[in-house]
Amino acid sequence: MVERLREQGIKDEVVLAVMGSIPRHLFVEEALASRAYEDVALPINYGQTISSPWTVGRMTELLRNGGINPLRKVLEIGTGCGYQTAVLAKIVNEVYSVERIGPLLTRTRIRLRELGIRNVHLKHADGIQGLPEIGSFDGIMMTAVIPEIPETLLAQLAVNGRMVFPKGSKKQYLCVIDHTLEGFVETVLDEVMFVPMLPGIINR
Numbered sequence: 277m278v279e280r281l282r283e284q285g286i287k288d289e290v291v292l293a294v295m296g297s298i299p300r301h302l303f304v305e306e307a308l309a310s311r312a313y314e315d316v317a318l319p320i321n322y323g324q325t326i327s328s329p330w331t332v333g334r335m336t337e338l339l340r341n342g343g344i345n346p347l348r349k350v351l352e353i354g355t356g357c358g359y360q361t362a363v364l365a366k367i368v369n370e371v372y373s374v375e376r377i378g379p380l381l382t383r384t385r386i387r388l389r390e391l392g393i394r395n396v397h398l399k400h401a402d403g404i405q406g407l408p409e410i411g412s413f414d415g416i417m418m419t420a421v422i423p424e425i426p427e428t429l430l431a432q433l434a435v436n437g438r439m440v441f442p443k444g445s446k447k448q449y450l451c452v453i454d455h456t457l458e459g460f461v462e463t464v465l466d467e468v469m470f471v472p473m474l475p476g477i478i479n480r
């Protein structure tokens with residue numbers, strides 16, 4: 277998988293090493309485990325999907341930005357099966373991850389504990405407004421698509437912080453927003469395909 281990611285243009289060796297060290301097959305249902313290392317998005321129940329390895333690699337590489345700014349505290353919106361969360365946990369001091377589907381999060385909580393990952397704080401909530409009570413984040417990653425970033429979320433991005441997310445509706449693009457001293461700077465990148473960010477929570 278790592279070799280293919282390199283061929284597909286993922287250059288950050290830190291990201292590649294981390295992705296090579298996490299057993300991705302443990303994040304999908306057993307029936308799909310044999311396909312876990314292919315470059316495809318796979319179903320993870322409740323109509324959601326685990327992002328493809330390239331997508332995870334690309335988003336993580338963009339968030340890390342070559343390591344020029346320390347990633348102490350990072351917010352992820354859309355925990356899903358927790359693979360991206362586990363990747364973040366290896367390159368960030370503290371990960372806060374929010375998921376709206378309760379049973380998905382319960383399963384992920386167990387999975388991350390079994391993998392010995394302890395620097396992740398999981399929250400069952402609608403994450404679209406972020407976690408204002410936790411304060412500002414060095415990085416914010418969204419793994420579901422939205423048409424526009426809410427102001428309240430932008431306000432949680434620390435100066436020198438970076439946000440990576442898919443933007444759009446029918447056509448979607450990976451976007452980066454950097455919080456610079458001059459303000460917020462947005463860059464539009466690769467075309468992608470994500471499930472939508474939805475309001476409210478699901479308990480069971």
Ligand code: SAH
Binds near residue numbers: 356357404471475
């Ligand atoms: N990174 C995950 C992606 C899962 S798909 C993985 O690879 O498994 C996107 C996830 O975002 C879904 O689990 C979906 O339930 C969640 N989601 C969508 N809208 C949300 C919201 N408003 N708040 C929190 N999570 C949300």
